[in-house]
Amino acid sequence: MARKSRIVLGLNSGTSADGVDAVACEIVGRGLGMKVKVLGHVQRPYSAALRDRLLAVMAPAPTRTEELCRLETEVGEEFADVAATVVKRLGLKRVDLIGSHGQTICHLPPDYHRLIAGPTSRHRLRVGATSRNRPRFDGTRVVGTLQIGDASIIAARLRCPVVHHFRQADMAVGGQGAPLVPWTDHVLFRHPNKSRVVQNIGGISNVTYLPAGSGPDNIIAFDIGPGNMVLDALARRLTHDKERFDRNGRRARIGKIRAPLLDALTCHPFLERLPPKSCGREEFGVAWVDRLLSKFKSRRWPLADWLRTGCAFFGTCCMIAYCLFPGQHDLFPFQEIILCGGGVNNPALVFEIQALMVVNESRGRPVDVLRTDDFGIPVQTKEGVSFAMLAAACVDRVPANLPQVTGARKHVVLGQICDIGGNS
Amino acid sequence: MARKSRIVLGLNSGTSADGVDAVACEIVGRGLGMKVKVLGHVQRPYSAALRDRLLAVMAPAPTRTEELCRLETEVGEEFADVAATVVKRLGLKRVDLIGSHGQTICHLPPDYHRLIAGPTSRHRLRVGATSRNRPRFDGTRVVGTLQIGDASIIAARLRCPVVHHFRQADMAVGGQGAPLVPWTDHVLFRHPNKSRVVQNIGGISNVTYLPAGSGPDNIIAFDIGPGNMVLDALARRLTHDKERFDRNGRRARIGKIRAPLLDALTCHPFLERLPPKSCGREEFGVAWVDRLLSKFKSRRWPLADWLRTGCAFFGTCCMIAYCLFPGQHDLFPFQEIILCGGGVNNPALVFEIQALMVVNESRGRPVDVLRTDDFGIPVQTKEGVSFAMLAAACVDRVPANLPQVTGARKHVVLGQICDIGGNS
Numbered sequence: 001m002a003r004k005s006r007i008v009l010g011l012n013s014g015t016s017a018d019g020v021d022a023v024a025c026e027i028v029g030r031g032l033g034m035k036v037k038v039l040g041h042v043q044r045p046y047s048a049a050l051r052d053r054l055l056a057v058m059a060p061a062p063t064r065t066e067e068l069c070r071l072e073t074e075v076g077e078e079f080a081d082v083a084a085t086v087v088k089r090l091g092l093k094r095v096d097l098i099g100s101h102g103q104t105i106c107h108l109p110p111d112y113h114r115l116i117a118g119p120t121s122r123h124r125l126r127v128g129a130t131s132r133n134r135p136r137f138d139g140t141r142v143v144g145t146l147q148i149g150d151a152s153i154i155a156a157r158l159r160c161p162v163v164h165h166f167r168q169a170d171m172a173v174g175g176q177g178a179p180l181v182p183w184t185d186h187v188l189f190r191h192p193n194k195s196r197v198v199q200n201i202g203g204i205s206n207v208t209y210l211p212a213g214s215g216p217d218n219i220i221a222f223d224i225g226p227g228n229m230v231l232d233a234l235a236r237r238l239t240h241d242k243e244r245f246d247r248n249g250r251r252a253r254i255g256k257i258r259a260p261l262l263d264a265l266t267c268h269p270f271l272e273r274l275p276p277k278s279c280g281r282e283e284f285g286v287a288w289v290d291r292l293l294s295k296f297k298s299r300r301w302p303l304a305d306w307l308r309t310g311c312a313f314f315g316t317c318c319m320i321a322y323c324l325f326p327g328q329h330d331l332f333p334f335q336e337i338i339l340c341g342g343g344v345n346n347p348a349l350v351f352e353i354q355a356l357m358v359v360n361e362s363r364g365r366p367v368d369v370l371r372t373d374d375f376g377i378p379v380q381t382k383e384g385v386s387f388a389m390l391a392a393a394c395v396d397r398v399p400a401n402l403p404q405v406t407g408a409r410k411h412v413v414l415g416q417i418c419d420i421g422g423n424s
Numbered sequence: 425m426a427r428k429s430r431i432v433l434g435l436n437s438g439t440s441a442d443g444v445d446a447v448a449c450e451i452v453g454r455g456l457g458m459k460v461k462v463l464g465h466v467q468r469p470y471s472a473a474l475r476d477r478l479l480a481v482m483a484p485a486p487t488r489t490e491e492l493c494r495l496e497t498e499v500g501e502e503f504a505d506v507a508a509t510v511v512k513r514l515g516l517k518r519v520d521l522i523g524s525h526g527q528t529i530c531h532l533p534p535d536y537h538r539l540i541a542g543p544t545s546r547h548r549l550r551v552g553a554t555s556r557n558r559p560r561f562d563g564t565r566v567v568g569t570l571q572i573g574d575a576s577i578i579a580a581r582l583r584c585p586v587v588h589h590f591r592q593a594d595m596a597v598g599g600q601g602a603p604l605v606p607w608t609d610h611v612l613f614r615h616p617n618k619s620r621v622v623q624n625i626g627g628i629s630n631v632t633y634l635p636a637g638s639g640p641d642n643i644i645a646f647d648i649g650p651g652n653m654v655l656d657a658l659a660r661r662l663t664h665d666k667e668r669f670d671r672n673g674r675r676a677r678i679g680k681i682r683a684p685l686l687d688a689l690t691c692h693p694f695l696e697r698l699p700p701k702s703c704g705r706e707e708f709g710v711a712w713v714d715r716l717l718s719k720f721k722s723r724r725w726p727l728a729d730w731l732r733t734g735c736a737f738f739g740t741c742c743m744i745a746y747c748l749f750p751g752q753h754d755l756f757p758f759q760e761i762i763l764c765g766g767g768v769n770n771p772a773l774v775f776e777i778q779a780l781m782v783v784n785e786s787r788g789r790p791v792d793v794l795r796t797d798d799f800g801i802p803v804q805t806k807e808g809v810s811f812a813m814l815a816a817a818c819v820d821r822v823p824a825n826l827p828q829v830t831g832a833r834k835h836v837v838l839g840q841i842c843d844i845g846g847n848s
Contacts, residue, residue: 062486069530069568076596106493144493144574151840152592168576169844172500399845413845416575420593421823421837 004028007039007092010381010388011079011154012101014342015203015280016228017054019045020082023384024090030396032216034187034389041381042086050074058105058281068105068148075103076150080157087158098162099391099415100154101383102147107167107280109176110143110407145177151418161419163391168416170401175408178278182208182221183393183400184386189375190214195334197322198372199353200382201227201343204279205317209325209334220325221405222275225268225317226284227343231310233289238303246307249348255308258301264292265313271320276407308348315352322356331360332367340372340382390414428452431463431516434805434812435503435578436525438766439627439704440652441478443469444506447808448514454820456640458611458813465805466510474498482529482705492529492572499527500574504581511582522586523815523839524578525807526571531591531704533600534567534831569601575842585843587815593839594825599832602702606632606645607817607824608810612799614638619758621746622796623777624806625651625767628703629741633749633758644749645829646699649692649741650708651767655734657713662727670731673772679732682725688716689737695744700831732772739776746780755784756791764796764806814838 010023024039046054053071057063079100087095151164167177185198185208198208205227209220231252232245246252270283327333337357343349350369357367372382393400399411434447448463470478477495481487503524511519575588591601609622609632622632629651633644655676656669670676694707751757761781767773774793781791796806817824823835 057489060488060490063489064484065481065487065492065530065570066484066532068489068492069532069570070566072570073566073568106489108490108493142494142497144497146489146493146496150568150592150596152589152596156593156596156836164840165576165842168574169580169842172574172576172580172844397843397845410846412580413843416588416840416842418589418593418840419821419837420596421821422834 006096006392007094008388008392009083009086009095009098009158010384010386010391011083011098012383012387013103014383015104016232017046017051017058017103018342019043020079021380021384022082022086023381023388024086024092025385025388027388027392030392031398032187034392036188036385036389038377038381038385039092040086040090041378041384042082042089043380044082044085046078050078054103054105059285060287072148072150073153075148076153079149080154083154083158095158095160097391097395098154098158098160099166099387099389099394100149100151100162100164101166101387102149102164104145104147104280106144106146107177107278107282108142108144109171109178109278110174143171145171152420155418155420159423161395161417161423163394163415163417165416166387166390166414169412169414170406170408173408173410173412175401175403175406176276176278177406179206179208179221179223179405180390180401180414181206181383181386182219182402182405183216184389185221186210186216186219187389188377189338194336197334197337199318199337199339201339201341201346201349202383203227203229203232204284205314205341205343207318207321216402217404219402219405220275221402222321223278224321225271225279225314227314227341227349228346229281229284230289230313231307231346233286234306234310235303237286237289237293238306246346246348249307249311249346251304252307252311252346252348255302255304255306257312258299258305258309261292261296261301261306261309262312262316264295265309266316271317275324276405311348311352314349315356318353319356331363331365332357334367335365336368336370338370338372338375340377340379342380344371344379430520430816431518432812432816433507433510433519433522433582434808434810434815435507435522436807436811437527438807439528440656441470441475441482441527442766443467443475444503445804445808446506446510447805447812448510448516449809449812451812451816454816455822456611458816460612460809460813462801462805462809463516464510464514465802465808466506466513467804468506468509470502474502478527478529483709484711496572496574497577499572500577503573504578507578507582519582519584521815521819522578522582522584523590523811523813523818524573524575524586524588525590525811526573526588528569528571528704530568530570530706531601531702532566532568532706533595533602533702534598567595569595576844579842579844583847585819585841585847587818587839587841589840590811590814590838593836594830594832597832597834597836599825599827599830600700600702601830603630603632603645603647603829604814604825604838605630605807605810606643606826606829607640608813609645610634610640610643611813612801613762618760621758621761623742623761623763625738625763625765625770625773626807627651627653627656628708629738629765629767631742631745640826641828643826643829644699645826646745647702648745649695649703649738651738651765651773652770653705653708654689654713654737655731655770657710658730658734659727661710661713661717662730670770670772673731673735673770675728676731676735676770676772679726679728679730681736682723682729682733685716685720685725685730685733686736686740688719689733690740695741699748700829735772735776738773739780742777743780755787755789756781758791759789760792760794762794762796762799764801764803766804768795768803
């Protein structure tokens with residue numbers, strides 16, 4: 001089994017609920033020895049009606065159990081459709097396995113409340129971040145995570161086993177259930193001599209730090225804050241839904257940074273927490289954006305300024321994150337940063353990362369800003385590839401959570417297997 | 425594996441959301457050759473607070489996604505607790521496998537709308553039931569089913585694989601996702617010379633008809649209508665929640681049947697449908713009961729009369745059901761009826777069945793009214809035993825849905841496997 005080549009699909013939809021990505025991979029080997037080749041991918045947006053319904057159940061607003069029950073089926077059919085499309089388009093003769101992340105509609109991780117006490121200005125935080133001996137407090141509340149998109153429907157349509165519900169096992173042993181891609185980042189991008197960072201820019205953005213020559217136990221990874229989520233919400237609100245996002249960052253690039261807004265953004269308590277930490281729409285969704293819009297309503301800033309400041313906020317999130325990696329404090333401790341996720345297509349966001357890297361450049365230790373494309377993995381496919389790999393790890397019985405990353409008490413096999421039989 | 429003895433737990437909670445049943449079984453063999461011995465069981469009611477929250481999300485009333493997300497965890501912990509209790513109480517050294525049905529909070533099966541056109545009086549329906557050439561109409565709507573109670577939590581706590589989400593695969597191939605116990609009824613109760621009926625009386629009641637000497641393809645089974653669900657709702661509403669159910673049917677036994685109410689009850693369109701059919705709170709929940717209460721408000725009948733009439737309605741549901749079994753039309757085509765489910769503890773309901781059997785007795789072909797206890801399976805444990813058996817069938821890759829029962833297009837393996845590893 002381990003040496004045999006498997007055709008594995010990875011299916012996912014991010015926190016922005018834009019649509020479904022289906023990636024077909026060829027996977028050879030198992031565990032850390034896995035080799036992955038991307039065969040192709042299909043991305044299909046949800047219909048406006050379905051997306052609106054998904055955003056509605058994600059919101060804190062009331063919904064009905066029946067609506068969630070029907071969405072479980074409808075999203076499952078959507079995922080199955082997109083999977084069938086990639087199979088057809090690539091002319092695949094068989095699919096051995098599918099990993100389906102599903103559509104997250106709620107994610108309530110353990111709230112560690114590990115506060116870095118102190119103000120959030122860039123300078124102070126940089127100092128604060130290194131001191132882990134500040135007072136902390138463990139909140140007790142019920143955690144949970146909900147992904148929808150019935151795996152049985154995908155299994156019935158594609159006639160192969162489907163692994164899904166990847167986040168539950170990690171949370172069942174005390175973890176955040178996120179991020180789960182660091183293990184796959186390690187498999188794909190580890191390097192004997194170079195320290196690398198993989199920066200995913202999605203609705204939420206997450207970073208993985210891969211120290212040179214290290215095993216998976218030394219990986220640092222966590223959600224750094226929002227990527228597109230806040231920008232998309234601003235675009236929708238301020239154009240009254242006429243624009244759903246800032247295409248290619250065109251507006252942001254001509255905007256100005258508004259200091260009071262940037263201060264308000266960077267006051268979000270999530271930024272002050274030490275990892276393990278994960279976030280979602282619960283922290284950075286429309287509700288939060290609406291509060292900010294209402295707070296600064298009287299300023300009448302143009303949309304471009306809001307978006308530009310939102311991008312600067314992303315830069316701040318990155319900086320705060322990279323300061324948490326161990327090493328000298330006057331420069332970032334890595335030689336390459338590899339970007340992925342849909343946000344990479346927004347030059348205004350990429351610019352923020354490039355600007356940060358000036359810190360290293362000015363000290364004669366430049367950082368190469370790369371994209372996963374440089375490693376044969378188109379930026380849009382990276383998440384899908386990860387869930388294909390995690391599905392393979394599940395059926396191979398390889399634990400793929402990283403306790404130091406998620407806060408879990410132990411290593412667990414991620415995912416639940418839906419195999420309805422009759423596959424041949 | 426097939427010959428080895430396995431200790432398997434079955435966990436479930438019925439549509440009434442009373443609490444969790446955990447049954448420990450020893451299972452030897454696989455597929456139709458499975459032999460099952462009940463080792464013990466624990467039943468624990470939900471706390472009043474949790475039950476109220478579950479009933480709230482089951483109702484058509486608004487809820488929040490976050491509430492469902494938290495309940496998924498809380499019910500999972502509840503199931504794990506009860507499972508751990510049965511393990512401790514029986515002093516089990518190991519558990520090999522768990523089948524957890526979870527708590528159904530929504531079930532929307534395909535609506536076949538196969539109407540038996542014609543009035544619903546007992547006599548006319550009996551005739552009508554045999555004619556399958558009446559006009560029918562296939563509704564198209566989105567189907568789905570939601571069971572909560574995170575399997576990962578159970579797997580982490582009990583350190584063994586957990587099979588859950590039993591209904592999805594059958595629905596993914598066009599089935600009702602219910603009933604699923606007929607396959608286990610066949611394994612447990614089939615007889616070479618006697619035709620048997622297994623009558624489960626739960627919140628919803630379902631029947632399995634096992635013709636003498638037949639294979640699983642000849643089983644007829646379906647939900648017949650409510651069991652306790654309507655009686656419980658009546659007791660709660662009419663006592664303003666002071667009584668949650670009619671203990672031992674004490675009130676029903678002294679009540680009178682009210683003809684207009686019985687007529688109104690038997691007008692429910694579910695009774696007119698031909699199998700495959702399944703029902704739930706969506707058809708017979710509080711909303712329906714409230715409409716009846718409001719319709720007959722002016723009558724001022726005592727609670728006992730409402731309950732007695734509710735029991736008579738159960739009898740009607742049984743009769744309509746048993747008339748759908750093939751055979752001579754002047755008597756029921758079976759020699760034994762085996763009762764199970766919590767409703768067996770309500771003598772007023774059991775009386776309805778005994779009264780029906782007079783049809784056969786008067787023709788010199790008496791029917792033995794038995795309980796699953798007579799076969800070593802306490803009535804309260806029958807559902808749990810079934811999900812233990814279905815879990816074993818899942819890991820053994822044995823398809824356990826019956827297409828002629830559920831309406832599915834094909835046989836499928838039921839259940840999804842959650843095995844987080846580190847079990848030894």
